[in-house]
Structure formats: C-alpha cells, structure tokens
Amino acid sequence: MTPSDPPVVLARGLSREHAPGRGVMGVDLDLEPGHCLGLLGPNGSGKTTLTSLLLGLLKADRGELKVLGANLSRGGRPPLARLGAVLDTDSHWEDLSGLANARFTAGARGLSGRDLEENLGRLFEEAGLGPQAGDRVKAYSFGMRRKLSLIQALVHRPELLVLDEPTAGVDAGFMVRLSGLIRERSGRGLATWIATNDPDWLAGAADRVAFLDRGRIKARGTLEELIAGVSPLLEVRLTLEGFPDLTPPDLAGLRSWAQKGDTLTVLLDRDRGLVPRLVEAVVLAGGGIRSLEVAGPTLKDAFLLATGRALEKPLEKVGGEG
Amino acid sequence: MRPANLFQVELASALATPRKAGLRLGLSFLLGAPFILAQMPVRVRVVGLILLALFHSFFGAAVGRVRVRALGRETKLALLPLPGWLILLDRLLAGVVVDLIQTGPLLLLLVAVHGSPGLGPALPSLAWLFCGTLLVLNLLGQGLGRLAKSNAEVHLGGALGVGLVAFLSGLIPTPGPLAGLLKPVWGLSPVRGLAEALEGALLGPAPSGGVWPVVFLAGLAVLYLWRALER
Numbered sequence: 013m014t015p016s017d018p019p020v021v022l023a024r025g026l027s028r029e030h031a032p033g034r035g036v037m038g039v040d041l042d043l044e045p046g047h048c049l050g051l052l053g054p055n056g057s058g059k060t061t062l063t064s065l066l067l068g069l070l071k072a073d074r075g076e077l078k079v080l081g082a083n084l085s086r087g088g089r090p091p092l093a094r095l096g097a098v099l100d101t102d103s104h105w106e107d108l109s110g111l112a113n114a115r116f117t118a119g120a121r122g123l124s125g126r127d128l129e130e131n132l133g134r135l136f137e138e139a140g141l142g143p144q145a146g147d148r149v150k151a152y153s154f155g156m157r158r159k160l161s162l163i164q165a166l167v168h169r170p171e172l173l174v175l176d177e178p179t180a181g182v183d184a185g186f187m188v189r190l191s192g193l194i195r196e197r198s199g200r201g202l203a204t205w206i207a208t209n210d211p212d213w214l215a216g217a218a219d220r221v222a223f224l225d226r227g228r229i230k231a232r233g234t235l236e237e238l239i240a241g242v243s244p245l246l247e248v249r250l251t252l253e254g255f256p257d258l259t260p261p262d263l264a265g266l267r268s269w270a271q272k273g274d275t276l277t278v279l280l281d282r283d284r285g286l287v288p289r290l291v292e293a294v295v296l297a298g299g300g301i302r303s304l305e306v307a308g309p310t311l312k313d314a315f316l317l318a319t320g321r322a323l324e325k326p327l328e329k330v331g332g333e334g
Numbered sequence: 335m336r337p338a339n340l341f342q343v344e345l346a347s348a349l350a351t352p353r354k355a356g357l358r359l360g361l362s363f364l365l366g367a368p369f370i371l372a373q374m375p376v377r378v379r380v381v382g383l384i385l386l387a388l389f390h391s392f393f394g395a396a397v398g399r400v401r402v403r404a405l406g407r408e409t410k411l412a413l414l415p416l417p418g419w420l421i422l423l424d425r426l427l428a429g430v431v432v433d434l435i436q437t438g439p440l441l442l443l444l445v446a447v448h449g450s451p452g453l454g455p456a457l458p459s460l461a462w463l464f465c466g467t468l469l470v471l472n473l474l475g476q477g478l479g480r481l482a483k484s485n486a487e488v489h490l491g492g493a494l495g496v497g498l499v500a501f502l503s504g505l506i507p508t509p510g511p512l513a514g515l516l517k518p519v520w521g522l523s524p525v526r527g528l529a530e531a532l533e534g535a536l537l538g539p540a541p542s543g544g545v546w547p548v549v550f551l552a553g554l555a556v557l558y559l560w561r562a563l564e565r
Contacts, residue, residue: 102410103402108337291390
C-alpha cells in the first residue's frame with residue numbers, strides 16, 4: 013500500500029437505525045488494500061447491519077460510504093464483480109451439486125473456461141471438498157456449505173472479501189487454513205473485512221480491529237495497539253530446575269523480577285523478541301528451565317477495557333462439523 | 335449438469351430428480367384429469383383447468399419467491415453482478431416452463447379429446463394465449479411474493495389473489511349489472527382471453543389464427559433459445 017492508494021472501504025459518520033438505538037450510529041472506518049479489518053462485537057452490536065451497508069444490501073440513513081471507489085451513500089451499488097462475500101444467511105441450490113452452484117456464481121461474474129475449472133478444482137481440494145464436489149448440496153453438512161460459500165466468494169480473486177461470522181460451524185483445521193488464506197491475501201495487496209464475535213480466531217487473521225458495541229465503534233487500531241492499550245507488559249513464568257539463586261540480568265525491557273523457590277516470574281515490555289533473550293540470560297546464569305509460560309492481555313481483554321462488556325462465547329451452530 | 339445462468343439453474347433445480355418431476359406432473363394430472371374425463375359442461379371443464387393453471391403459476395410463483403427469500407437466495411443473487419431485469423426474466427421463463435410441464439399436457443389432452451373439428455389453424459393462437467397467460471400470472475405472483483413479508487401473508491394474499499383474478503376475468507358467475515361494469519376489465523384479462531379461446535376450441539367456432547400469435551410465439555422462442563443455449 014502506498015499513500016496514494018485509495019481505501020477499499022471508507023466510512024464517515026455512517027448511520028442506519030432500524031429503531032431508536034438499534035443499528036449503527038456515526039461509524040468512521042477505513043480499510044486499505046493489503047489489510048484485514050476485523051469487526052469485533054457481541055451479537056446484536058450492529059456487525060451485520062454494517063456489513064449489509066458495505067455490500068449495498070441496506071441504504072444508510074446518514075453519512076458517507078465508499079466501497080472500491082463506488083459511492084454508496086448516493087444510492088450506488090458496490091462493484092460486485094470485484095468483491096466476494098460470505099454471509100451467515102448464505103444459501104445454495106440444494107438439488108444441484110456444489111460444483112454446479114460454484115460454476116453458476118462464477119459464470120455470473122463472467123468467468124468460464126479452463127482457468128475457471130482449474131481454479132475451482134484447486135479451491136474444492138483446499139477446502140477438503142474435492143471428493144464431494146459432484147454431490148448434491150442437500151447432502152452437505154453445515155460446515156461443508158460454509159466452505160462452498162467461501163469457494164464461491166474466492167473463485168474470482170476479489171479485491172475485497174467480506175466474511176460474516178466465517179468460523180461458525182466449521183472445523184478447527186479449516187479455521188487455521190482460513191486465517192492463513194487471509195494473511196496470504198493481505199500479502200498480495202488484497203483487502204478482507206471480517207465481522208465476528210470470535211476474538212481468538214480474529215487475532216490470528218486480522219491486522220486491524222474495530223470494536224463495535226451497541227452500534228458504535230468503541231475503539232479501533234492495529235491488533236498490537238489495542239492489546240498494548242490493556243497492558244504494555246508480558247508476564248513470563250519460568251519453572252526452574254532445582255532452586256538456583258538467580259540475580260536479574262541487565263536486560264533492556266525487563267520491568268520486574270520475582271523468584272520464589274523454583275518459580276521465577278518476570279514482567280517484560282510487549283516485545284516478543286525479549287523472551288528468547290530472557291531465556292538465554294537465565295541459562296547463562298546457571299538456571300535450568302523445566303517449563304515456560306508467556307501470558308499477556310488478549311483481544312478479549314482489550315474489548316472488555318474498551319466497552320466495559322465481556323464478549324459472550326460464540327454460539328455453535330447446530331449441525332456443525334465435529 | 336452445467337447450468338450456466340439463472341434460467342438454467344432454476345429449471346435444473348425444479349426438475350432435479352425423477353421424484354420431483356414426477357410429483358409435479360402426477361399431482362397436476364390427478365387434479366386436472368376429472369375436468370377432462372368426467373361428464374360436465376364445457377364451461378366447467380375450461381374454468382376448472384384454468385383455475386388449476388392459476389394456482390400453479392400465480393400462487394406458485396408468489397409462494398416460491400417468499401420461500402427463496404427466507405432461504406437467503408435473494409441476498410445471494412443481490413450480491414452477484416447480474417442486472418435485476420435479467421434475474422426477473424430468468425425466473426419468469428423458468429417458472430413458465432415448469433407451469434407448462436404441469437398444465438400443458440392437460441390442455442393438450444382436453445383439446446385432443448373434446449376439441450371441435452378443424453382446430454389446426456387455431457393452435458398457434460391457443461398456444462400464445464396459454465404461454466402469455468402463464469407469463470402474466472408468473473409476473474403477478476413474483477410481484478405478490480416481493481410484497482409479502484411472511485409465509486402467512488403470501489398464502490393469504492395468494493388465495494385472495496386467485497379469487498380476485500378469477501372474478502375480474504369473469505370465470506366466476508357474475509350478476510348481470512356487475513357483469514356490465516366488469517366487461518371492460520374482461521377485455522384486458524389474458525385469463526379471460528384464454529378461457530374464451532378454449533371454449534371456442536371445444537364448442538366452435540375455433541379462435542381465428544392470424545399472424546400475431548405466431549410472431550409472439552417466435553419472440554418467446556427466441557428468448558428461450560437465448561437463455562437455454564447460453565454457455
């Protein structure tokens with residue numbers, strides 16, 4: 013991203029109220045190429061409303077919204093050929109195969125020919141749906157349908173990928189692959205928008221996060237900024253072999269040192285590079301290490317600090333893959 | 335199967351399994367056969383079969399639209415870069431094919447069993463009136479489905495709508511003074527036109543042929559070829 017690249021999504025004072033106090037109010041957000049913005053909030057916080065505004069499915073009451081250069085605040089539609097979306101309400105033609113469904117949506121985006129077939133084949137394999145590509149969708153589990161939706165959203169290599177609760181009902185292995193895929197997209201200069209209430213998964217996928225609560229953005233920034241806002245320190249707990257009497261090493265970033273028996277508790281600045289240097293210093297001082305734990309604030313803690321509310325555990329969808 | 339556009343997808347989905355296709359055809363035949371095989375006045379035969387077509391096309395299109403919206407398919411289509419008119423056209427064309435499969439054989443059987451002699455030249459006119467009526471009824475059904483907010487609303491609206499269309503088309507006996515008032519409306523109703531043409535085909539005189547039905551049918555055929563052959 014260069015300073016001249018226009019944002020993929022730009023929202024200023026964006027509002028859409030279904031009822032007084034319900035919806036989204038005065039939202040300011042930016043998403044630049046090469047970044048993934050995670051919109052984190054509990055159920056009913058306005059994530060789906062904001063995502064629907066972005067996709068042109070709802071019209072804003074007030075404010076400015078630009079998506080991929082199209083001005084949606086003046087009644088325009090987003091350039092749908094350049095974006096892909098997976099919504100939690102997505103559906104398929106149940107009596108057709110997964111492959112036929114994917115071919116249709118790709119065809120509607122103007123894709124055809126050998127490239128399309130190869131791309132679809134690769135995506136079905138990567139999603140673990142290769143053997144079931146020709147099966148009717150009615151035989152698919154909930155998680156398999158979500159994967160099919162994602163294939164449909166990715167097949168045209170969209171500049172903007174919009175995901176609404178992407179981890180609901182999918183297996184853990186796929187969640188890991190999905191976060192990898194999103195990071196890979198960011199590396200290629202593509203943008204991703206994620207609306208979720210799953211902070212643990214989001215922390216591995218997004219580099220920018222906005223906290224949404226009761227329709228308003230409560231905080232936004234990079235993942236590191238938001239977490240550092242809770243506490244700038246990491247707690248490292250070492251269990252030592254025997255009971256060596258260690259003295260604190262001369263290590264920049266070391267904030268506190270407390271040894272009690274075989275347990276050493278150290279507070280360091282939030283710089284992950286400091287942990288190996290601490291371990292090296294302890295070993296050089298003659299301390300054998302049996303175990304090491306690093307604990308620090310999480311995105312969940314940052315959300316609690318910003319909103320005063322805890323995020324509830326994401327609900328598991330019935331019929332999800334084990 | 336490689337459906338390449340919404341018309342092909344809708345059609346492939348509607349007739350995806352022998353069970354689905356068999357149910358559509360079999361149920362229509364069970365409901366419509368008595369109007370062809372049993373002894374009854376011609377007017378009753380015609381009105382019975384047209385009401386059956388009205389339920390399949392108007393009511394079916396309305397309920398179907400609400401159902402796919404509840405499934406989230408409307409949103410899915412809204413996120414594809416397809417123009418709204420093309421989505422509507424594909425749905426209409428697919429809906430008419432399904433209705434033709436369900437009710438066309440019954441009308442063919444009716445004309446074959448009870449038709450007056452020398453009906454040949456009137457067949458294009460009958461075919462156009464039938465296809466045109468199904469198109470209009472599907473369009474009305476899509477409109478009702480778009481307006482209805484729930485399953486309950488569309489069922490109530492659909493039942494009332496079938497009654498209203500039948501009344502405004504003169505299929506339901508109408509008292510003399512009211513009939514006089516409704517006559518201009520009857521002239522606009524394709525359902526009324528189809529009913530009169532069928533009665534003419536059964537009792538004589540058969541509806542006149544002319545060139546326009548052939549032109550309209552040819553136009554419809556071109557539309558179908560375009561959507562069916564797209565790859």
